[in-house]
Amino acid sequence: MAKAKKQAKRYSTEKKKEILNFIKKEGRGGQTKAVGKFKVTAATIASWKRKEGGSPVVSTKGGSKELRAVEELASLLKDIAATEGHLSKLKKAYKKAKAKL
DSSP: OOOOOOOOOOOOHHHHHHHHHHHHHHOTTHHHHHHHHHTOOHHHHHHHHHHHTSOSSOOSSOSOHHHHHHHHHHHHHHHHHHHHHHHHHHHHHHHHHHHTO
16 A cells, blocks of 8 residues: 655744744744744744745844843843842741741
8 A cells, every 4th residue: 555645734924924933032942942832844944034035044143232232131121020029029928937926
């Protein structure tokens, strides 16, 4: 009995954009994460990137100094907010423990 050919999966334009945006958002390692999450091959993603006019390889050194500075500031603000949230929880736990004395 002859093997039946597996039909290639087709992705809508919206789905392609979603996957490519996911990769851009994730940055380094985003394509590998997309392969696992969306069950699409790395070769397919590279092909989409070429057709989009971009490079199949995402440069981690790209962008202006200002853009990198803004991204760093955003990351630091996120870390500060998380730390302040954690500190708030610790203060509440401290007051609760102190009240038991």
